[in-house]
Amino acid sequence: MFELLGITPQGLVAQLLVGLINGSFYAILSLGLAIIFGLLNIINFAHGAQYTMGAFIAWIGLTQISQWLGFPELAINYWFALIVVPLVLAGFGLILERTMLRRLYHLDHLYGLLLTFGLALIIEGMFRHWYGISGESYPAPELLQGAIPLDSIGIILPIYRVWVVVISLTVCFSTWYVIERTKLGAYLRAGTENPKLLQAFGINVPLMISLAYAYGVGLAGFAGVLAAPIFQVNPLMGSNLIIVVFAVVVIGGMGSIMGAILTGLGLGLIEGLTKVFYPQASGVVIFVIMAIVLLIRPAGLFGREK
Amino acid sequence: MNSKTKLLYGILVLIALLLPFQDFIYLVFAMKVLCFALFACAFNLLLGFTGLLSFGHAAFFGTAAYITAYFCKEVGLSPELGIILGVVGSGILGYLIGSLAIRRQGIYFAMVTLALSQMVYFLAVQLPYTGGEDGIQGVPRGMLFGLIDLKDDVAMYYFVLVVFLFGFALIMRAVHSPFGQVLKAIRENEPRAISLGYDVDRFKLMSFVISAALSGLAGSMKSLVFQLATLTDVHWHMSGEVVLMTLLGGMGTILGPVVGAGIVVGLQNYLANIGSWSTIATGFIFVICVLAFRRGVVGEIAAYYKNKN
Numbered sequence: 001m002f003e004l005l006g007i008t009p010q011g012l013v014a015q016l017l018v019g020l021i022n023g024s025f026y027a028i029l030s031l032g033l034a035i036i037f038g039l040l041n042i043i044n045f046a047h048g049a050q051y052t053m054g055a056f057i058a059w060i061g062l063t064q065i066s067q068w069l070g071f072p073e074l075a076i077n078y079w080f081a082l083i084v085v086p087l088v089l090a091g092f093g094l095i096l097e098r099t100m101l102r103r104l105y106h107l108d109h110l111y112g113l114l115l116t117f118g119l120a121l122i123i124e125g126m127f128r129h130w131y132g133i134s135g136e137s138y139p140a141p142e143l144l145q146g147a148i149p150l151d152s153i154g155i156i157l158p159i160y161r162v163w164v165v166v167i168s169l170t171v172c173f174s175t176w177y178v179i180e181r182t183k184l185g186a187y188l189r190a191g192t193e194n195p196k197l198l199q200a201f202g203i204n205v206p207l208m209i210s211l212a213y214a215y216g217v218g219l220a221g222f223a224g225v226l227a228a229p230i231f232q233v234n235p236l237m238g239s240n241l242i243i244v245v246f247a248v249v250v251i252g253g254m255g256s257i258m259g260a261i262l263t264g265l266g267l268g269l270i271e272g273l274t275k276v277f278y279p280q281a282s283g284v285v286i287f288v289i290m291a292i293v294l295l296i297r298p299a300g301l302f303g304r305e306k
Numbered sequence: 307m308n309s310k311t312k313l314l315y316g317i318l319v320l321i322a323l324l325l326p327f328q329d330f331i332y333l334v335f336a337m338k339v340l341c342f343a344l345f346a347c348a349f350n351l352l353l354g355f356t357g358l359l360s361f362g363h364a365a366f367f368g369t370a371a372y373i374t375a376y377f378c379k380e381v382g383l384s385p386e387l388g389i390i391l392g393v394v395g396s397g398i399l400g401y402l403i404g405s406l407a408i409r410r411q412g413i414y415f416a417m418v419t420l421a422l423s424q425m426v427y428f429l430a431v432q433l434p435y436t437g438g439e440d441g442i443q444g445v446p447r448g449m450l451f452g453l454i455d456l457k458d459d460v461a462m463y464y465f466v467l468v469v470f471l472f473g474f475a476l477i478m479r480a481v482h483s484p485f486g487q488v489l490k491a492i493r494e495n496e497p498r499a500i501s502l503g504y505d506v507d508r509f510k511l512m513s514f515v516i517s518a519a520l521s522g523l524a525g526s527m528k529s530l531v532f533q534l535a536t537l538t539d540v541h542w543h544m545s546g547e548v549v550l551m552t553l554l555g556g557m558g559t560i561l562g563p564v565v566g567a568g569i570v571v572g573l574q575n576y577l578a579n580i581g582s583w584s585t586i587a588t589g590f591i592f593v594i595c596v597l598a599f600r601r602g603v604v605g606e607i608a609a610y611y612k613n614k615n
Binding site: 037043100103104107109110111113114115117118119120121122123124125126128129239243244246247249250280283284287288290291294295298 | 359361406407409410412413414416417418420421422424425428429431432542546549553583584585586588589590591592593595596597600
């Protein structure tokens, strides 16, 4: 059957793996957008730029910071970056929320979109100014280099890519667990439904909103570090991704956390399959699916109209 | 319109008519401002008067630019026919994208238009007619109606000015008509407009199509002025720029987008030599406008006069 279609099983598996990886990134990013939207009612246009920032800070930590400080042996390695970079970005998010976004909550939601769009341009422009658009490479950590040969189907699995899928799914599903199954998550969901009532019960809602934004931005930074060894670290990596993630969010609807995760993964896989069967359409397939979903189910697969 | 406003418009048109008789402002720059001013006015019809934020207007601007460039260069049509085809093309595209996008409200509307315009961008990269990364270069300006040679910048300038005034007058007419009043009602309170019996979706779609077609008109003119249609015209940065022009000038005001277009185009000309600073400056203006200057230049001036009276 494979020969008939001119497709090798190796090619199929390889593209499915690529699809799964892209899907993991879509899932993490749309999860962050959904959490932020739930509490802040803002679409964080800077999400892509914050993902770029994550990748760049990891790269700077590994290769640049030792030169700046004059200690050649000092470098923030991958494992350290995986923890530090999301925290740095969460702090950055906290500052943005406290100084800027907070002033917009009483206005039309569109202003939040415009403000974060402006921030995205500033971040993207600055990295472009400092590092150009050629892209920097970030080596995968030693522990995860190499590949597992799967002789039965005749392909090799790069360890780093498997790791990315495993760790991002772990992060996604633990976030889901926290939101849906713990007390903290219950507050969060209550804040999404009715912040005023929750505040009347004595919960510090403004703090929760700040932390939710910080967590979403942190997730974007985490995805950036994960992406650094796979893609070239370049200033435009986030803006190209974020528009696809917006389409993913429209398809899934932002009402459900699990919905965001599953839609992200599923669309990544579909995109991978399209690359096998009809490569020309792989760039637009998600947008076409979005158009179809809008025709059939305008609120999105998991969404409800607010 | 009171007599003072009439006087203001009269002076502005007079200045525009006299512009070729001086050496301080390049005519190409003036034409660029007029093209983007028309683009921003068309966008403002949607954002300022209907309350719909489209983040994909570059799709209409760029599509029309490509259509006009293709038919004028490869097919050899006259400029007026090329422009008409561009406007019709972007109007049809506006109908397709609009009928999908109005199914969602608010933020989702912005995301849907952005995603669909990105699809148009991908098509522009891949289709054989658009010249890929190079775009369509060396588009002939041609003879308008077979009579006027547009190779001359002064002739081209007056043509652009006439087209701009036509588009501007059309938008002003639409805004002050009963149709425009319904659009404003939708902007202010959509459920109420529905309860009053208006077919809100139809009005939104009409506003979207008019806005798309006029954005296309601006794009077609731009491709003749610069004799060029490239991927920049369909890129989402362009969609962002037109949002900025409208926001900076004052959304929901008639003259705001024109002022905003003048400032943004002027700033870009000034910053063009310093690489990425243009993007960074654009970002900063966005942030400042949203945080502290939401009424825009014209909006602030209008508010000042209102307070004084």
